[in-house]
Amino acid sequence: MENSYKNILEKFKKLLKKNELKFTKQREEILEAIYNSKSHISSEELYHSLQNPKIGIATVYRTLSLLESENFVTTFINSGVKQYELTKEHHDHIICNKCGKIEEFLNPEIEMLQEKIASSFGFKITDHSLQMFGICKECQKDNL
Amino acid sequence: MENSYKNILEKFKKLLKKNELKFTKQREEILEAIYNSKSHISSEELYHSLQNPKIGIATVYRTLSLLESENFVTTFINSGVKQYELTKEHHDHIICNKCGKIEEFLNPEIEMLQEKIASSFGFKITDHSLQMFGICKECQKDNL
DNA sequence: GTTCTCTTTGAAAATAGATGTCAATTTAAA
DNA sequence: TTTAAATTGACATCTATTTTCAAAGAGAAC
Incomplete structure (x- = not known):
């Protein structure tokens, strides 16, 4: 399974279904932003990179928490700032x-x-x- | 040079002199609290462990920052909480x-x-x- | 010891990152 | 469609840390 956006998105939809959660444009846009960052991104950077300026910071944090708890993204701290990246092979x-x-x-x-x-x-x-x-x-x- | 409190205190005084800073009872008490924790301690725990209840949390943070920037203490994060310990052999x-x-x-x-x-x-x-x-x-x- | 200057301190306000609340909106199953 | 339940954005709140500033303290020079 290659890591194209299409595949990531499918995995994401399955994760939502599994948890009886709904697929929303906000959640998709946040996923897309993480994907587009290619490597890692902070919550703040992610928030500012969103196309739709109406998406609230709370939704960003809510979605990141969800993704983290489901191990869909992995985090690490750099200079006190939490960085998120799509979970792939451990490194x-x-x-x-x-x-x-x-x-x-x-x-x-x-x-x-x-x-x-x-x-x-x-x-x-x-x-x-x-x-x-x-x-x-x-x-x-x-x-x- | 063994790690008795006396030696730690001497090193601390030298560090202050080197930086043209003054030796105060607040700074000493904070150093003592770190020493007494034996291993590691958070800013909050340290603050509450102080004998003198008048010492402000700002002074705790100021002193910890100083000690960290001078590499007198080393830090690591556990469950999102920053832990301070006296710098010793790397581990x-x-x-x-x-x-x-x-x-x-x-x-x-x-x-x-x-x-x-x-x-x-x-x-x-x-x-x-x-x-x-x-x-x-x-x-x-x-x-x- | 006294004086004097500069540093330090405590209290409170300010800031930053993150989370909780809630009415309005949206999703998706029926 | 309809409808119930989940989600959202705005804003309040919280927690950890930093800044501000007037008052107190340290220590060098006398």
Whole structure:
């Protein structure tokens, strides 16, 4: 199943049906905005990116909460700001402190080590969040 | 240099002098509260743990910001609540979603892998944050 | 110790992000 | 269509944090 907007939208409609919720233009437009952001977007950015200026901020938060609780979007915090992205394969983030660029990565060895550490503490892991902060290649050049 | 309160206090006084700031009983009491929390504490918990009830919440936030910007304390977010702890050797956290218990760990292999990943992206890493969430041994038993 | 200047503080107001309330509107099943 | 229940926008409220400002305090110079 590819990640075309059409497929995302279908999944979204199924999610609504499953929860006996209604499909509205507001909800669709919010979904579209997340999709169009391509990677990640904050609630505030999302709110301002909407075509229909009548959509209220409360509806944005309501829809984001719904999507998050249904694991349709995944969140992480950057500089104290919550970022939303469509849930896809698990991955972690590497963030440039200067230009704000965010790269995604997945390292199976780290994933495995985490499991090992968790079980050494007797924990059953449900989730984790790993972020690295630094200066990206381009911003290192700018410093010369 | 051991981490006795006396040593922490001396470091704190040096930090103030370096920044041409004054040593006040409020600042000392806030430092003491962080020290006494042993591990981590939120701004709200800290505020309520103060002996002197006249110390205002603004002073707490002002002092915490100062300590954080000087890297005297380190922070992480748990369930949306910012937690402060005295900066010591770097470590990561494993958090129980049920009882809230937080364990600390340090895994050199993960640290190394992170460096490797960062450099493969051309990043120069300044910092990172890794948190694992799950259910601890005790809470797993409670579920039976 | 006293003076004096500059910093710090507490209280209250202000701000930002997020959530709750409710009447009016909209959805979608019948 | 009709209709009942869900959703929405506007606005109030809440919580965490920051700003403002007059009064109090710190500490360097005397």
